[in-house]
Amino acid sequence: MPHDAPHWVRSTQDVLKSVSLVPRTSHKGRVEEISDGVAMISGLRDVALDEVLRFEGGQTGFARVLDPDLIGCVLLDAATEVQAGDAVFGTGEVVNVPTGDALLGRVVDPLGRPLDGKGPINATMHLPIERPAPSIIERDLVTEPVQTGVVVVDTLFALGRGQRELIVGDHSTGKTTLAIDALIAQAHSDMICIYVAVGQKTSSVRRAIDALERHGDFARCIVVVAGSSEAPGLQWIAPYAGMTMAEHFRDKGQHALIVIDDLSKHAATHREIALLTRQSPGREAYPGDVFYIHARLLERAAKLSKARGGGSLTALPIAETDSGNLSAYIPTNLISITDGQIVLDAALFHQGQKPAVDVGLSVSRVGGKTQAPALRNAAGTLRLDYAQFLELEVFTRFGGVPDGRVRAQLTRGARIREALRQSQHMPFRLDDEVSLMRAVQAGLLDILPLVAVPKFRAALPEIVVRETDKTLMDALANLAATLADDKPDTPQ
Known part of the structure; x- marks a missing residue:
């Protein structure tokens, strides 16, 4: 190259010398048919399972089925612009996020x-x-x-x-x-x-x-x-x-x-x-x-x-x-x-x-x-008590007057069921759940009418924050007594 050649010519020559002029291969296939977001492709024998394939229009898909003659490709974009005969290229990569x-x-x-x-x-x-x-x-x-x-x-x-x-x-x-x-x-x-x-x-x-x-x-x-x-x-x-x-x-x-x-x-x-x-x-x-x-x-x-x-x-x-x-x-x-x-x-x-x-x-x-150990201790036999209540409730529907022990179980079970109700998007804190279970197991809710149980549950978090562990049960008992006096219990 002459020494008086322009600067841009010398730069171009330097770039060409640095380029490795060797054969390059690309995996290219052809869309044989396309329907409902799945393309059947021929000519890509070396494609791996779940390999990302790129269509000539820029859409992508991944190889889901590898048959000897056809590749089942599931499209990740809208299939409206992919047509039979379009070129498809393998990328050698799997789907990444x-x-x-x-x-x-x-x-x-x-x-x-x-x-x-x-x-x-x-x-x-x-x-x-x-x-x-x-x-x-x-x-x-x-x-x-x-x-x-x-x-x-x-x-x-x-x-x-x-x-x-x-x-x-x-x-x-x-x-x-x-x-x-x-x-x-x-x-x-x-x-x-x-x-x-x-x-x-x-x-x-x-x-x-x-x-x-x-x-x-x-x-x-x-x-x-x-x-x-x-x-x-x-x-x-x-x-x-x-x-x-x-x-x-x-x-x-x-x-x-x-x-x-x-x-x-x-x-x-x-x-x-x-x-x-x-x-x-x-x-x-x-x-x-x-x-x-x-x-x-x-x-x-x-x-x-x-x-x-x-x-x-x-x-x-x-x-x-x-x-x-x-x-x-x-x-x-x-x-x-x-x-x-x-x-x-x-x-x-x-x-x-x-x-x-x-x-x-x-x-x-x-x-x-x-x-949590505190919740496990507070719940105690709650699941067993509730399961027995559900069975007794079914039998008492056939009539008859249950004895005092059965009536007490029915009363307790109905309050357990009411206590387990919960409004959506209003999660309970662990302390509130422990206190509620302690109140249920202590029988504090048994004196309440069913309509008063939600009021007891709603007032519970404020009492839990305010009271210490020593005075908590007394405060809950006072709350239950107050709600029971406001609306006398009726047979449930």
Whole structure:
């Protein structure tokens, strides 16, 4: 090159010399057919399972089925602009989502894209949505309680940090409300809250967000939304994305609580994708791996050992039943995976018993060891007493005059049932729950008419704050006597 060549010519020559002129390969395929958010692609023989594929129009999807001739790709964006014949490129990456503190207080889609209009999310770390569950050696015993603020749950079916407790019931029986109340109760705890909405109506998601903003600490919450109008691919990855976001805090030694609302709709989405990608249907047209997809998801909730930082991830998955049929395919699968279930009964709900928890069918297989000692001592034989009351109530409907002992049990049981009622988005503190149970077990509510029990419960927090432990029971007895004098008891 001449020494008198212009400066820009010399710069261009230097750049060309630095470029490595070697052959480069790219994985390119072709869309053979596209329908209902699933594309069948040819020409990508080296694609891995769950690898992200990029279409020439900028849309993305992930490989879900790997057949010798065709790849079943589930789209993560609208399929309206993808057509047969379009080029598709492999990326060599799996689906990743942003994680970290930048997500707190935000509403995002399963890919971490903001939905709340608060600007971009500056996350410094991205993790794959599919991650292995902690091994047995990496786990610790579930011993610390999760205070949900719901009296019937904390007293009868206590939860522990690292537990997986299924919330199951018919449509519109308060499943989401119970889960949201558990998230709201963490406003005064050290737990990070993640709410994942899968296939839910926009109005339902909006109500949940409003409740968290109004009653909870939304700055310590993450909301992941894959609505019913979103692509099936987004709905399918939503629980896994939410779990990855929660695991970030667990692995840092913090504590997280995730609600997945709900896995019945996620199973239906999985069935839809499986049928569209021509997988063999099984029972109720679900593919054979429907149990596995939820097992590998919920196994990621755990209490880690001290060597791993001691963090925990507690899961509250939700499932919907049809006419209370707990033996249906998906509810049965989820019950076998989780560490217990809270069953909501439609009949109780319509009778006004809210939360409509069926005490006989609900169970926590871990909670007895995690329940706060003060609450466990205060509750005592509450569950047994309540179960006996429900049986006696059924028998006394046939007529006859019960003796004095049975009448006393019926009176006590009716007050227990009234004490377990609770308004939505009004969680109880642990001290309030302990005091209420002590009052119930001491028989202070037996002299009250049923209509006065809510007044007693409403006045309880102020007395608990004001009185010392030595004078608390006397103050509660005085309150009960005052309410009993205001409205004389009537036969119940």
